[in-house]
Amino acid sequence: MAGSHQMVTIGGRRIRLSSLDRVLYPSTGTTKGDVIGYCSAIAPVMLPHCRDRAATRKRWPRGVGEDGSADFFFQKDLGEGAPDWVETRSIQHRDHVNRYPLVNDEATLVWLAQLSALEVHVPQWRFGRGDEQLPPDRMVLDLDPGEGVGLRECAQVARLVRDILADMGLESIPVTSGSKGIHLYAALDGRQSSDEVSAVARELARSLEADHPDEVTSSMKRSLRPGKVFIDWSQNNASKTTVAPYSLRGRVRPTVAAPRTWRELASPHLRQLEYHEVLQRVERRGDPLAAIAERAAGGGERLDRLSRYRSMRDAGVTPEPVPERIEVRPRGGDLEPLRFVIQRHEARRLHYDFRLEHDGVLVSWALPKGVPTDPARNHLAVPTEDHPMEYRFFEGEIPKGEYGAGTVEIWDSGTYELEKWREDEVIATLTGTAGGGLGGTRRLALFRTQPDPKPSWMIHLMELKTGGADRQNHAGMRPMLATRASPEQLERLDEQRWAFEMKWDGIRALATLDGGDVGLMSRSGAEITDAYPELGRLAEVVAADGAVLDGEIVAFGEDGAPSFGRLQTRMGLSGAREVARARSVAPVSLLLFDVLSVNGEDCRRLAYEQRRGLLLEMIDDDPAVPVALPPAFEGDAAEAIAASRRLHLEGIVAKRRESPYRSGARSLDWLKIPLFETAEVVVVGWRRSEADALGLASLLLATVHDGELRYAGRVGTGFSNADRRAIRRRLSGIEQASPPVAVPGADRVDAHWVTPELVAEVTYKQLTASGRLRQAVWRGWRPDKSVDDVADPVVAAVGAGEGA
Structure with missing residues (x-):
């Protein structure tokens, strides 16, 4: 149990464990990790004494204290945030109903330990089927x-x-x-x-x-x-x-x-x-x-889940199996898979019997119209008596005069993966036999529609969950794009209808989580997971087994602001060794700002504020993991821009609070306003244009640093075609054979050099640590300036943010 966070799988259930080093018993130094380890080890002997009993928990979130007098609280109702796989039952109290967990498996016991529920208290009676309270055992x-x-x-x-x-x-x-x-x-x-x-x-x-x-x-x-x-x-x-x-x-x-x-x-x-x-x-x-x-x-008849089954059959007449006792298989580990059978039953009326293994019996429903094949059409499911496990092999003729008289045939059988089992809902993914009636793997939900004494149940065909191997193929899972807006549009933005986020200077990425596996996909759809291995820890801070999240990969500079120059050293790397070397000097973080799906459920139709709330519930804050959910900005657009300037960020993004997530679309629901700087530069060369023999592709620039010229990169935007030709003609008279400053080899290709005497002005997004002007845009010549007048670029934020 070393480390602060872990994802563990117990009995097929994934549980996120956190704060494992927290000391819960100061007198002995016993940590939460030690407590969880004990619960996992003791489960085989503890669970039989808890099974099917309503569990009240006594929790010490901060430990018992030096003298054992630290604050604690009793928790009866399950509350929000429990995993779907935790079995529950309800108890009607005098003025309210509580839903209690059943500590029926190791995974549930470990999950309670993760919540610092040191004590588990149970009654002397168990639940029967549903919420029935049996006599004490x-x-x-x-x-x-x-x-x-x-x-x-x-x-x-x-x-x-x-x-x-x-x-x-x-x-x-x-x-x-x-x-x-x-x-x-x-x-x-x-x-x-x-x-x-x-x-x-x-x-x-x-x-x-x-x-x-x-x-x-x-x-x-x-x-x-x-x-x-x-x-x-x-x-x-x-x-x-x-x-x-x-x-x-x-x-x-x-x-x-x-x-x-x-x-x-x-x-x-x-x-x-x-x-x-x-x-x-x-x-x-x-x-x-x-x-x-x-x-x-x-032993007791009251716990014999087959008592009703036996009472309805004459073992001496029916060919159906009528065992004397239930053979309960061990629980809580990765043993043999759970089993199901669906039988075609031509009795008084044709129907299909749907049976799932659970707690040593086949829990059963009769389906008058069979298993649904269309997600848009639910079928009735009538609960029937529990059947013995041996029944999954039964085929034959039930004699007239016996309950269920008629012909029974196995329509399909196989194994299933349980997703949820509650008193009013069951979700499972069934995999039948080759040539069986299901025709493959099917994800089905059974749910109760009314909480009356004779509840009505339905069965629903669900979409299969997407596995980790398909994480790049989530249908339509592409980043939503923002529309560029001007500062003037900010005046029309109402902060009651618009939320403002900081714009981070990095690269966009969709992160997919499938169990403990993490994948990263660039805005263009390229797989970039291996380039940023430190982000594989995303699973440690996401309270979900599966998710698709939207965010920005950034590298922070020494001043704490995102450094695109540092991030560039991580781009395009593929070899494990070169990635490791770059990572050691330029680690990255993933800043999350949206969620597209959670546990197979598409969230893109939810409003922005709902998705933001979901993110807040899902993402834990752990300084040891390079993943964060930046806090929401409180204030109007002007204040957001001012904050962006102070923080030396790229700009702001305004998002309409009620807007859905429009995958792959550039939408007016998201508006971006980047903040730019201006700089005076000296032109030191130009590169030929392949599109226009008389024009140029870009200019090579230098800035003044400590009294000397230093290469500052290229500018290739902001020109009209006429500008490109005019500049080319102007430079033709001052060409020289060699570069006036040191220029990297990649930028020297096809370059023509000029005497460093002409000054111009550009806007740019960032001055990197190496002195490069990132995303420079041409503004024009500065004939009033000489090279001696050129000042060092000032790294500060200017401009406006986004809105509309």
């Missing part, structure tokens, strides 16, 4: 030591509770809570309600209190607890939660709610265990609490 008694009482006294009371539970036919297993006390777990058969279990637990506590009044109390009054062990029976209330076994605790040290053996509880050295000790114990001994989880997962 376990009883929990919390033994809490009062003042003057320690863990040994809790262990003594725990043995008393164990004996009573054993007389009731319940085996109990202790868990040192990681805080002060001990939790006792006992598996139930699922036939009692939470109220009934809570009443039994209360009577147990009262009976022990009656037998041992000096050692035990069952009262909720804190004033009665000193010197005694409080047996908290209320943990079995349906609305109460208990810290999950193997969860970390937000204490001074990184202790854990650790399942123990009764032999350990008899030790005089009994203490709370820390996370590294728990990992070692699990590796050596396994999970002492496993029997409780196994009975809950497979």
